Amino acid sequence: MLRPNPMEAKVFERFTDQARRTVVLASEAARAHNHDHLGTEHILLGLIRERDGAAARSLESFGVSAAVLGGRLTTGQGAQARSGHIPFTRHAKQILEQSMRETSLLGHERIGTEQILLALIDDDRESTGARLLGDVLPVDFDQLRQHILRQVTEHRLTAELGLGPTHVTTVRLTDAEHALCVAAAAKAGQPIDTWMRDRILDAARASGASPE
Template identity: 45%
Template sequence: MAGALPAEVVHVFERFADTARRVVVHAQEEALALEHGHIGTEHLLLGLLRGDTDGAVRALAAAGVDLDTARRDVEDIVGRGSREPERDIPFTRRAKKVLELSLREALQFGDDYIGSEHILLGLIRESDGVGARVLQRRGVDAAELRSAVILDLRSRRTGRPEPSPREAAAEKGPPGERPIEAAIEALGERLTAIEHRLERIERLLRDGSGPGDA
């Protein structure tokens, strides 16, 4: 059984940038797709490897890790679930630890937000879960990956959190011939859906006790 969750983890989502929020939502989706009854470090890794997590996916790709291969490794190590899990599935103790470490990494670097890179740094530090085993299978040197992530963070530091999808749409202009208002509205609806799912996930982090491994 997991122990009481540290208060800083309970409130970790308050500091999440959009890429970090997508990692958590993607991790839940990956766990559901594999019919797993928990969200573990392996699902966080798969969430990091989805194509819209910015610096984390770049660092992992440079280290030779891709989403399809990592999915096969996860299935090989832990298999698929035997039945479709409930929609609100708990985090494992190690996955919670990764989130706690991501906050510590952000604070260590003087960042007032948590991005996907900080979650990856937390995953690297939590070296005993399935996520770490997948990286080891791919021949990833943890120290080298950590250095690459830190270098990326420092090279593009702006002193503020990553822009929200609404801000990013405004900066990039309309996609194709679509009016900017329609693009912003669509992105806003997607973000609202993500926020609702994150609220459920945060309640699980606060109240639930997940499995101890993964």
């Protein structure tokens, strides 16, 4: 059972179903490893085990799996972890709070698994979860961040512009190309998905395309 404090409750209220499921899975991971705390390493396991979330898809695209991550966690000694509330560690609380800031920076309303993962890798390996991920990830955190942002942008553009599966390739970019767009969006003072949407719409208007 999770009993968040007021700040945590404010964050949880904005969680998507996948993000909430991630925290439940993180709690289960802590108990499974006989730990009396819920840390960033457990949040990372929750992210990869919430298979419907964008974070899991991004991590799996780089070969990061629950089996690899879980096998690197030590099992606690002594009495079994309590069955009730498992407190968040200081770093875990910071990750949850940072996920809300990541969501605002992207111009989104709800906090998804991708924002939690972005918050975790922004931790610069200070937490156990960030160090664990850094040990198994074949690319650096900057590359992973660009990959996540590109996936988020493509998803938003697909949803907002009504692009079907056969048309999604028109907005797909390499990570390097997306990094250039991120820089241009930041210079314009806009969220990346808003900036790219405007560019696509501008191009459509210039070509004389009709919404009909």
